[in-house]
Amino acid sequence: MGVLLLALGGTISVPDGKRAARLSGAEIAAAVPGLTETGIPLDVRDVRAVPSGSLTFAQVLDVVALASRAVADDADGVVVTQGTDTLEETAFLIDLVWPHDAPFVLTGAMRQPAMAGADGPANVLAAVRVAAAREARGAGAVVVLNDEVHAARWVRKTHSTNPAAFASPSTGPLGHVVEGRVRMLPAAPRHAPLPAGGDPARLAAARVALHVVTLEDDGAQLEGLEATHAGLVVAGFGVGHVPGALAPRLGTLAEHMPVVLTSRTGSGSVLRHTYYAPGSEADLRRRGLIDGGFLDPYKARVLLRLLLASGAGRDDIAEAFAARG
Structure with missing residues (x-):
């Protein structure tokens, strides 16, 4: 039971933009006010600390395999923190192959942790809530930032720096996190997943x-x-x-x-x-x-x-x- 949190790097893990070192998944989680108070058990693991622009299809599919094993072992859902540059693409790739009802939530940050108004902690808190929410089951891969839940199928990064950069221009959000409660809106049925393995x-x-x-x-x-x-x-x-x-x-x-x-x-x-x-x-x-x-x-x-x-x-x-x- 609980949520698996996988850290992949990105702005959310960059302390101040001047050092090559990245925050670990445990350090990212420790900086989130109110996360412990949710009562949601977390299994935090580091996968690879790289900018999202350097991720490959094979690496993302390896993350899917790791997440699938966790769900098979009774995890309620999965959260991945990564850079926002390719977030809309990795989320869609994951959604195409994700075979489980358990939510697969991707999140990140537009501002580094040392910046005024850093958005990473709030995004992680919302993402964990969505990953654990019964209401989000069956939604596939979703992107959660700015207290909005976006379907991987529709989400776009629409601004280079704004904390409200992510939107779904054709449909609007799939749901919202309000006062700690996950509120999902009606969504179209998902398609059967495509094969994730292969040569x-x-x-x-x-x-x-x-x-x-x-x-x-x-x-x-x-x-x-x-x-x-x-x-x-x-x-x-x-x-x-x-x-x-x-x-x-x-x-x-x-x-x-x-x-x-x-x-x-x-x-x-x-x-x-x-x-x-x-x-x-x-x-x-x-x-x-x-x-x-x-x-x-x-x-x-x-x-x-x-x-x-x-x-x-x-x-x-x-x-x-x-x-x-």
Whole structure:
């Protein structure tokens, strides 16, 4: 019983930004006012103290395996503290494979512990409450900061420094922590988890590129991509548009690998059949691109790589994006 707390580094563990040493998970927990008074038993462990931008898919999946063993041993839930730079991506990767009802909560901090108004302690306290809450069971992986609970599927980091940086632009929060009580809002049912294991070599080989479309983009940066990558995510303009000159290049790539179309805007869905000009969403779908739906480019890349690593073919990939996008 209780909550497993795993420390992965990040701003929440940086004492003052001037020293290379990081706070341990025990030190992070000890600095949280009121944590002991919750009565929630904690098993605190250090995993690796690295900036979140240096995490790999394999390392995150190793954390999932460790958390799964703890849940099998009767842990009520899991909290991971990590850097916020890649928090939305690691949370979505975990959510795709997390097979348990027990909550998997990710949190961090926007301000270092020595800064005025440091947010790490409050975020850890809220995260532990959510991980132990019966109301949060079945929600999968969630991100908890600023007393808000965000579904991994929708959460985005929307500001570089603000303590209220995390939001779910398309849906709003999944829940709130109010006066120490976890209040969850109605949520759509989760999909069946994808395989989390597999051959590490296949995961390493499932390289997925991300191309953000810009004004007068002619695709020169994509030359030779089919020889080095197994898939591509395109972050198009608005509802999923690219310059007309880029469309043929994307169509050629789609003959060799899965190419997923998303929007670079940060919220909302790409369209399917509203516009038909060269480079429009309808034109790109005709050329073989896969509709990414509401998934932002970063999460679409996570899903595509996991599917490729599992050996999914193009039809299976298109079906998965249709269901999860």
